[in-house]
Amino acid sequence: MRSKILNALFSLFLIAGVTHFLSLHLPGDPFSSEKPLRQETKAAIRAYYGLDDPFYVQFGKYLSNLAKGNLGYSLVYKDLTVNKLIADNFPVSALLGSTALILALALGIGAGTYLADRTLFFSTCLILSIPGFILATLLQYLFAIKWGLLPIAKWEGIQSMILPAISLALVPAAFIAKQVRENVIKIRESDFMLLARLKGLSQARIFFVHLLPNVLVPLFGYFGQLAANILTGSFLIERIFAIPGLGFWFVSSILERDYPVILGLTFFYSFILILFSLLMEFLLRLVDVRVKEKQYA
């Protein structure tokens, strides 16, 4: 486990370096617009932020600030620290994301286990082939605009969470459902399942104690990466439903060439992704006896 953590730290360092290098070399700069700054003003601002220093100097400064937990200031939004940006917006994305994850799991496992083969096939095919934002717009049109059952947009109260959470959950749910169905079919006929049925165990016990863990364990890897993606916010869903999450900032920071924000958010996302990967690895070790044994083999 220790080596995995060291690996993770090295990955983070590499990610920060590559992202920093790439973003500084994108054509265009944060200050250009239809109304450009005068040459002297632009030069002064660039010097102030150290944007003309060589890469290793800029990266070095960034790392030393990072060590102190300071992710820097936005170049575009005056006096906005990246720390504050993440602190204000991540909780919103995380709350919406967690709700979507729970929904995705519930729907995915339920559908994967109980839906008829053909229904499952068609519904998952449909959901997986339609882009997420079209599903979202469709849901918004039907349930909010046409039938007026739910709020159209904005982040005000529990009701406004429902449509965005469903929109976020549908595609993962479909994927999970397919995987679950595949695994259920595989595992249903195995020896230990036959033994459980012969022993006369109740349906519930067979499902929750014997079937489900074995069905879900292969999904752990997928789940870690899914969690990181959904929790950090989806740009499109958040725009459609006017949700003040982190998703917007991922995209806008790149379009604006807001280097500290690009770096800070990429680092944050990588951190979450690596954290969840490690977490799922750890859980896997805990749950799956076979993995533990392989270690000592």
Add this chain to the structure above:
Amino acid sequence: MALVMVGCAGRENKAPKEIYKIATETDPLSLDPRFARDLHSVNVLHNLFEGLFKQDKEGKICMGLCSSYEVFDGGKTYRFRLRDAKWSNGEQVKASDFAYAWMSMLDPKSNAPYAHQLFCIAGAREYKEGRGNREDVQIVAENDRLLIVHLERPVAHFVELLTLHSFLPVAQKAVEKNSNWSNDPATFVCNGPFMLKEWSKQQKMVLDKNPWYWLNDKIKLDSVEIYTMNNETALHLFENKELNWVGSPLGTIPIDARRALADRLIVNDSAGTHFLRVNVTREPLHDKNLRHALSLSLNRQRIIDRVVQGKQKEAKGLVPGFFDLKMPEDSVYNPDLAQQMFAEFKENFPEPFIISLIYSNSETNHRIAQVLQQNWKEVLGLEVELKPCENKGFYHTLQSKEYDLAIGSWYADVFDPSDFLEVFKEGTTATNNTGWENADYKSLLDLSSIEMDQSTRRELLSQAQNILIDEMPMIPIYHATFLHLECGEIHGVSLSPMGHLDFVDAQ
């Protein structure tokens, strides 16, 4: 006990709050007047702050915090008398607040993007560029209510300049206490019709009526709520009666929706022009005949009717019609003459060529570009290659002059023709990017900036524009309009040609 209960019940019968809800497509970038650049910040700033002068809904100048003023010395010295006004923390607005704000922008260490707008003040440029002393900058707060400014040279439109957000005051005491004062409603101090009640970034901003504003009893609205969201969602919310105003200036009516909304769209003239920049350093565009052929063959009305659909006006020159500049009489669309000029050009340049058209990849620009491509193919048989670019990449390409034609626009910072014409003043001006410059054009602009007689000045500016039209480093397309939708019971929100929203008369 009963009396107390009756008393309480009486107090609860207040009139419902008058709240105006408006959507914006992006948050203001800064609410510190000294550092704001973008239209969204400027719009909100004009509602939170008031300077010496301000613009009314037609764009005309009227008195703000200045109650009277005198001009001496042939236009080089101005004495402004301030009225009795307070900041939103109850403190008096003093002349020193103006001086403090302007001096802090001119500080060589400050990053104020528009500090150059103050360079007309004597000593300002030298101080900013590190060549002069702070004491030599001629801004004097003689006493709490008297501000004296000496200019480098007479400036004809200095009073117009003073309506800019760069000349707004800030509360010196509050700013010195906390450099992050403009980001937090708790520390925000302003002196305008509204004050900052709430600001959740990229979500919602609430402006409440400012009880300390000197004209406070004229304001009927209780608050303005500004919601940040994308334009399509804003339109949905508007149709559901959850918003009072969608569209320009803070948002945009989605281009696909304009036809269906045609009879409900409210159109306001705007001090802005859309045009094509022509890279005159590149062959074959160095030939004036080709440039004129391109302009004369362009059916602008088609773009206005089919693409932007906002009753925009065909543009013959760079400066919109508000200013009455004299322009040549000939029609701006003349395909026969265009073909003639193109034939003349072809005599000097018989080799076939393709012209590239670059533009920032918005939905509107995609369509304009396609119409242009088709137009020139039909009339001149010219091949045009379309090159959409991502926004920042576009500016990079534009500045490095690696293009033939580029779609561009200019919306005035100052309500004056010189604001438009100075875009192309010199070859090295950051806004130019065409490689064109003309000594006569430059000298006409210089003369006009010190000419105090309005009609002579207009004559000089007309001549300058005529040089621009004749030389054609830019092909004008249309003069812009603001499109928006309104609903609800509150009326009287106005939109000036500069794109500034005014809630002062709303009720």
